[in-house]
Amino acid sequence: MEIIKLSKDKTSFVVLGLLAVITFVIPLCNVFFSADSVFHFSAYSVSVLGKYLTFALLGLSLDLVWGYCGILALGHGAFFALGGYAMGMYLMRQIGTRGVYGNANLPDFMVFLNWKELPWYWLGFDHFGFAMLMVIVVPGTLAFVFGYLAFRSRVTGVYLSIITQALTYALMLAFFRNEMGFGGNNGLTDFKEILGFNLQSENVRSMLLMLSGITLMGTFFVCRWLVNTKLGRVVTAIRDQESRVRFLGYRVEMFKLWVFVFAAMIAGIAGALYVPQVGIINPSEFSPLNSLEIVVWVAIGGRNTLYGAIIGAVLVNFSKTVLTGLMPELWLFTLGAAFVVVTVFLPDGLVGLLRHRLEEQQA
Numbered sequence: 227m228e229i230i231k232l233s234k235d236k237t238s239f240v241v242l243g244l245l246a247v248i249t250f251v252i253p254l255c256n257v258f259f260s261a262d263s264v265f266h267f268s269a270y271s272v273s274v275l276g277k278y279l280t281f282a283l284l285g286l287s288l289d290l291v292w293g294y295c296g297i298l299a300l301g302h303g304a305f306f307a308l309g310g311y312a313m314g315m316y317l318m319r320q321i322g323t324r325g326v327y328g329n330a331n332l333p334d335f336m337v338f339l340n341w342k343e344l345p346w347y348w349l350g351f352d353h354f355g356f357a358m359l360m361v362i363v364v365p366g367t368l369a370f371v372f373g374y375l376a377f378r379s380r381v382t383g384v385y386l387s388i389i390t391q392a393l394t395y396a397l398m399l400a401f402f403r404n405e406m407g408f409g410g411n412n413g414l415t416d417f418k419e420i421l422g423f424n425l426q427s428e429n430v431r432s433m434l435l436m437l438s439g440i441t442l443m444g445t446f447f448v449c450r451w452l453v454n455t456k457l458g459r460v461v462t463a464i465r466d467q468e469s470r471v472r473f474l475g476y477r478v479e480m481f482k483l484w485v486f487v488f489a490a491m492i493a494g495i496a497g498a499l500y501v502p503q504v505g506i507i508n509p510s511e512f513s514p515l516n517s518l519e520i521v522v523w524v525a526i527g528g529r530n531t532l533y534g535a536i537i538g539a540v541l542v543n544f545s546k547t548v549l550t551g552l553m554p555e556l557w558l559f560t561l562g563a564a565f566v567v568v569t570v571f572l573p574d575g576l577v578g579l580l581r582h583r584l585e586e587q588q589a
Contacts, residue, residue, distance in 0.1 A: 413508025
């Protein structure tokens with residue numbers, strides 16, 4: 227047990243060290259070194275790395291709810307997309323008269339569809355503070371309502387996984403409709419600025435990368451603290467022996483609910499950080515396939531470790547970037563094969579393999 231604990235600590239410190247380099251060193255290299263310098267990182271590289279860090283934050287949130295609570299949520303991407311839409315609505319309100327139609331109050335897609343006034347649920351999104359509150363509140367509220375009904379009814383296992391996937395699929399179909407007022411299949415895009423700063427500026431992109439990294443590291447420490455508290459230990463016991471924990475008098479439903487809601491809020495924050503760095507949010511982010519990919523990230527990296535989810539998310543998405551450029555038609559086959567190999571031969575993921583190697587060396 228001491229060897230396992232030591233290996234976990236070493237790995238987490240290595241992961242955090244690499245995150246610190248990505249968060250602070252790379253943006254500085256982008257800003258202070260000229261484009262012809264070997265130390266320079268392009269704006270594209272900065273944006274891609276920032277996107278990877280938001281995915282790592284998303285994977286971390288799923289590991290909290292799946293790895294520690296045993297809830298395999300196959301619709302976790304819905305919370306990510308809702309947080310992204312909340313940020314996208316704020317960014318759309320900042321366009322103002324610089325849109326194609328020059329309307330100060332209505333986004334271009336509403337003008338195109340002959341909308342006469344801004345829907346009530348768009349009100350307040352011209353204020354950054356209100357939008358950031360909605361980034362947390364909207365995914366959290368949906369998770370609370372859905373989780374309360376599901377956990378109170380004692381829906382577990384594969385049935386819970388299926389209805390979470392049905393949830394995100396229903397949201398995808400709803401957001402594809404122009405009548406919803408979220409841009410239909412085109413979604414929200416053509417963002418200009420955030421807090422008065424040009425989103426196309428390299429300095430802004432570097433700051434977004436730093437903010438993503440700081441948020442990821444901060445969330446990691448919070449999650450690590452939570453899982454080591456009494457509350458976290460009860461949640462882990464529910465994952466292993468739910469009926470026994472219930473017999474001891476704990477309200478299992480409430481423990482599941484707080485983890486589910488907290489993880490949804492983290493996913494919403496990840497979505498909000500993702501949107502200004504990629505420049506678009508559309509209903510495809512609700513796709514059940516996206517939620518399945520998040521599960522694959524965590525499984526490959528190693529669930530029930532927190533840092534394993536970070537490793538898996540960054541590694542898989544880096545591979546996706548490379549392979550879709552070289553052999554786009556083979557990416558899904560490669561991803562599926564990797565998942566099968568990990569499931570069959572590496573049930574604890576890559577960090578489990580590393581831990582096993584360390585144990586062999588110590589034996």
